[in-house]
Amino acid sequence: MAVGFDIGGTNLRGSVVDIDGTVIDTENLPTPSSLTAMDRAIARIVDKLASRNNIGAVGLAVAGFLDPSCNRVRFAPHLPWRNVEVKTRLEDLLGLPVRLEHDANAAAWGEYRFGAAQGAKIWTLFAIGTGIGGALMINGTIYRGSFGTAPEFGHVTVVPEGRPCPCGKRGCLERYCSGTALATTAKEIIASGEFPVGDSCLATRHAADSDTITGRLVMQCARRGDPVALAVFDSFAGWLGSGLSLVGDVLDPELIVIGGGVAAASDLYYDRAVDAYAAQLTGSGHRPLARIETTRLGGDAGMIGVADLARGLMA
Ligand SMILES: [Zn+2]
Missing domain, CATH: 3.30.420.40 (ATPase, nucleotide binding domain)
Known part of the structure; x- marks a missing residue:
């Protein structure tokens, strides 16, 4: 053992x-x-x-x-x-x-040996948790780059001068598409005043104590149909689609597996994210699409x- x-x-x-x-x-x-x-x-x-x-x-x-x-x-x-x-x-x-x-x-x-990526030749893991973890496997080998750091999907700049990232840059993909980003987006949407506070338990919680807004809470509220939380997942799904199309454009894999803690809520965003991915992929409609699956081994x-x-x- x-x-x-x-x-x-x-x-x-x-x-x-x-x-x-x-x-x-x-x-x-x-x-x-x-x-x-x-x-x-x-x-x-x-x-x-x-x-x-x-x-x-x-x-x-x-x-x-x-x-x-x-x-x-x-x-x-x-x-x-x-x-x-x-x-x-x-x-x-x-x-x-x-x-x-x-x-x-x-x-x-783990996914390659026992989970969603068994038998895949060129495929990537897109693990969404606090940030975004990425992995690339080619013919059964882990690709790590020359210095051991590849691939960092999460720190590609998607919004010039966008949200600050702990990595020191601004506008990194994971600031818009991660468990942490769910809370940030929720706070932005609440601050915009688009939804009356009384209509959203998330906005009510935010008014009482903004520190209680976490990605996990946004997921729970979305499941109860909270309008702010659903708008957060709209945004999240769009950014995830962008991220997947970026991976597809650069690496042309046969499979992308969505993993990490946010994968557990994939029913809240999967269809819209895949639609956004297919729409944004270069040459979309004229090339095969990678399969997009979610983790089978979870955490x-x-x-x-x-x-x-x-x-x-x-x-
Ligand atoms: Zn970053």
């Missing part, structure tokens, strides 16, 4: 994954903020899982920049690793082979994928 770790900003989750990609045991801890506490937490989870299962390798899906050999974490905004050789460090600590992978690449591997894709990659080290 291999253990796959999903390392979020708040929660550290390790799961034992079997050869068919099924999660069979899980342990959680809060994500530590220091280097040594991170070592201890990972070792503790592996020890606990190893007391109940036969563990041969460990994989970690990391939200951050890795070197192309996947040994060193150069920078991970929500984690304590800054230019640290995490693979070597953890192999010494755990006495097991360790596989690091960028979280979007790990999720893509477990990265963990399942990186456990499977780690299993490859056990031979």
Whole structure:
């Protein structure tokens, strides 16, 4: 068996994954903020899982920049690793082979092996959560670019001088098409005064405390037919269509899989996003369209994928 770790900003989750990609045991801890506490937490989870299962390798899906050999974490905004050789460090600590992978690449591997992308030759993952995570696979290989950072779909400028992005630029796609963007767009629509406050529970909540407006709340309100929330998803679907057409124009994949936390609400935007994608794709109407599917492994894709990659080290 291999253990796959999903390392979020708040929660550290390790799961034992079997050869068919099924999660069979899980342990959680809060994500530590220091280097040594991170070592201890990972070792503790592996020890606990190893007391109940036969563990041969460990994989970690990391939200951050890795070197192309996947040994060193150069920078991970929500984690304590800054230019640290995490693979070597953890192999010494755990006495097991360790596989690091960028979280979007790990999720893509999971979908390719066990999920929506089985059998696909040239395909991309478009993972929409706090931001946008991207991955590209060609003939069963993860494409990472020359320096390990490809592909960054989320930070392509779509609105010159648009919304500020934590990356330092303005108008990046993920500022308009992400879980975070749902809240930003909701606040903009409410501020425009287009919808009377009394007609929208989202606007009422915003008037009481604007900090309570989150992507998750916008999703919940859209399901109840809230007019502001539905207008937010109109905007979101249009931007997602633009993003998908951009991916289609540059890479011409056969399949784009929509993943990440916002994929769970795909019924709220899928049809309109695919229509917008088809309308904006260069040469639309005169070329085959890529299939647009949603994740089959959901939030477990990265963990399942990186456990499977780690299993490859056990031979
Ligand atoms: Zn950006």
